[in-house]
Amino acid sequence: MNQKLKDYLEVSPREFRGIVVFVLIMLFVFVSPYVYERIMFQPLKISIETLTPKIDSVEAFNEKTDRFYPKEENKKSTAQLFDFNPNHLPTSEWMKLGLSKKQALMIKKYEDKGGQFRNINDVKKMWAIKPELFEQLLPHIKIPEQTSATNFNDTKTPNKTISTAKSIATVEINSADSASLLAIRGIGPAFASRIIKYRNRLGGFLSINQLKEVWGIDSLKFEQIKTQVLINTNAIQKIDINKCTFEELKTFPYLSYKQSNTILAYRKQHGDFKNATDLNKIAILTPEIIQKITPYFKF
Incomplete structure (x- = not known):
């Protein structure tokens, strides 16, 4: 039994050297953090004297860069404010008023879809116009009132009036073509095309409320156009x-x-x-x- 144990525990000279090297490596790994902390590591000492040159250099750098990159609050607005009618105002004019090209194009896209500015609140609702910019533009927004003017040159009919605004049309929507739909105030070419495409799929409208099913016609647009539409259910294609x-x-x-x-x-x-x-x-x-x-x- 003793001989078997002895054979099991016996190591060769080569194996003994390997064990010694392994123990030395483990000892080095264990001791090195303490050696580094106590002997080699020197904490940085900070004093007012060491900070002063750094502060002076940072201030000098800021003073130099401010000449080229002024602070935001020191910038002056480049907007050219003037009286304007927001309806059909060219993109270049919107940009002169302080809008970016992207914001101006958003407004033109709104008009292309049949949008119209009838009062100040319609301009305020445009999310492309930031509130602070709207406050600057407010005194300069001039939207003509949609009233009627008397024609005094007509001596035979002195009370005859000429409307200065687009008259409100009433359109039978189940038989109307694109040109007829454009007579509806608030309907542009895009909406006219969508209404006709949906009407063709449906076979015709039974109720005015079905216009809400047309893509893009939300509750506000529906309220705008519903009084200008008639429905002839006899025109439905079954x-x-x-x-x-x-x-x-x-x-x-x-x-x-x-x-x-x-x-x-x-x-x-x-x-x-x-x-x-x-x-x-x-x-x-x-x-x-x-x-x-x-x-x-x-x-």
Whole structure:
């Protein structure tokens, strides 16, 4: 037993030297932080005398750079203030008033979509114009009042008036083309195009409230145009549910891809739809959807 233990613990001269080197390395690693901290490391001593030259050099640098980079509060505004009408004001004129080119283009884009400045508040709502800049521009904003002027040169009809503002049009929206829609105050070419595209997908408008479904017409735009629109429900183009194809149904905005497929599959399996009540037999169609789509189908 002793011989086996002795054979197990016995090391060769080469192995013994390796152990000694390993122990010395571990001892060096353990001791070196203490040696460095006590002997080699010298903390930096800070005094007023050492700081003064540094402070003087920093102040000299700031004084030098201020000549080239003045502080923001010392900058003077380069805006050229003058009386102006914000409607259809050229981009270059907006830039003279202190707006960047990007901000001026945002305002022009607003006008291209049918936007119009009718009063001071309309200008204030433009987020492209910062509040501090608006306060500077406020005394110079001159928007002509939309009133009527009497035509005194007409002796036969002395009370005849000539409107100086764009007259409010009333347009039947289910039969109007792009040119007719532009007569609506607040509707530009972009909105006219979107209304017609959505009307074609829908087949026509049943209610004025459906205009809110047109992309870009929010509650403010809707309130602006709703009194200028008429709806003729007789002009609606209905879908023949017993003859329509998937191509016709897939563009209809009130049905999803799956619902359109299910309607055609049911028709193929059970035959023609006799009336709107048959739609209740299709589980994927809720009562709300059926009520919404029924006026657009012909049975």
